[in-house]
Amino acid sequence: MNHDDLVAWLTLAAVPNLGGHKIYQLLPHASPRQLCRMSAEELNAIGFKPRQIEALLRPNERRIERCLQWAEGELQTIITLDSPDYPPLLKEIASAPPLLFVRGDPQWLHRPQMAVVGSRSASIDGRESAYAFAASLAVADYVVTSGLALGVDGQAHAGALSTGGATVAVLGSGLDKLYPARHRELAGHIIEQGALVSEFWPDEVPRPQNFPRRNRVISGLSVGVLVIEAAEKSGSLITARYALEQGREVFALPGSIHVPGSRGCNALIKSGAKLVESPVDIFEEIGSLTECVKSKQLDLPRPQPENEELPFSSVLANVGNEATPVDVVAERCKQPVHEVMTQLLELELRGVVSTVPGGYIRTRRG
Known part of the structure; x- marks a missing residue:
């Protein structure tokens, strides 16, 4: 995009209460540059x-210039609503952001994404589940999308990264005002293996009202949302509600009726969300996505031919969708650890199991 067009988009995006939906409605009639050149009377005539007219005719030029300088930074991009780089799924939602600020590789936004969200104060089980589910999704070539928050979000990003997979973090602040600061190192890894995304200008500080808005982007980018631990009133349930409104699949991990942090997930299941016990439950539900993705010529893993027999069936039968240590596999198979390690290595070379922190998991191919 040339300089003048980007300036026009930034000017439009700064207009209060305008939003992507209204801009998208105006685009067939006037380009952003044409809108910026209209008189007050002409702008009034189109609503x-x-x-808004004041903001459009007298923009904050210094802030726009700082934003343009930001876009010249390494791995930093501004994607406008009319750009072919804009994620197609996100463009479908009613309140699509007019601009996306991206740090990392924006091409990950075009890959099939699964959102994993949950409590900031998750239990140990919840954190481990987020890590394991995200690792399995990443091995199956889904980009794991979350909000970089403490608890479940951070574990989901870390789980995807642990397998060499990609992950996208959607922020409730500008990309120069990273929040929470504790996840600065994690954010650096995400930039290398995915992308940080925000609809807020780079210098926007985190504000409470930004996070519910951020949640609609998380669900809007994704084909489905997995909720792991959520209280009855939580941001994760807001994300799930947005997902339902956007026609996305909603999955929930059940929990004890005596644990407050599980009540939100249990309520989602009662309302029709799919109960999930393993990543296989998710793959079964969104399996039709494979054909949709293939039609867009994206590189998803090929299914295992039915007539191909895999070796070491006893070892493979004892590796599931959650990390299993080598010694546990050996104990179950009643084989020496060194023999099991050799068999697991061959299975890993065949692409049917994968090494993750804590042991091995079975891949989608397996």
């Missing part, structure tokens, strides 16, 4: 309010 602009006085405050």
Whole structure:
């Protein structure tokens, strides 16, 4: 995009209460540059309010210039709503952001994404589940999308990264105002193996009202949302509600009726969300995505031919969708550890199991 077009988009995006939906409706009639050149009378005639007209005719040029300088930084991109780089799934939602600020590789936004969200104060089981589910999704070539928050979100990003997979973090602040600061190192790894994304200008500080808005982007980018631990009133349930409104699949991990942090997930299941006990439950539900993705010529893993026999069936039968240590596999198979390690190595070379922190998991191919 040339300089003048990007300036026009930034000017439009700064207009209060305009939003991507209204801009998208205007685009067939006038480009952003044409809108910025209209008189107050012309803008009023097409529905602009006085405050909006003032913002459009007298933009904050210094802030726009800082934003343009930001976009010149390494691995930093501004994607406009009319750009072919704009994620197609996100463009479908009613309140698509007019701009996306991206740090990392924006091509990950075009790959099939699964959102994994949950409590910031998750239990040990919840954190381990987020890590294991995200690792399995990443091995199956799904980009894991979450919100970089403490608890479940951070574990989901880490789980995807642990397998060499990709992950996308959607922020409730500008990309220069990273929140929470504790995840600065994690964010650096995400930039290398995915992308940080925000609809907020780079210098926007985190504000409470930004996070519910952020949640609609998380679900909007994804084909489905997995909720792991959520109280009855939580941001994760807001994400699930957005997902339902956007026609996305909603999955929930059940929990004890005596644990407050499980009540939100249990309520989602009662309302029709799919109960999930393993990543296989997710793959079964969104299996039709494979054909959709293939039609877009994306590189998903090929299914295992039915007539191909895999070796070491006893070892493979004892590796599941959650990390299993080598000594546990050996104990179950009643074989020496060194023999099991050799067999697991061959299975890994065949692409049917994968090494993750804590042991091995079975891949989608397996």
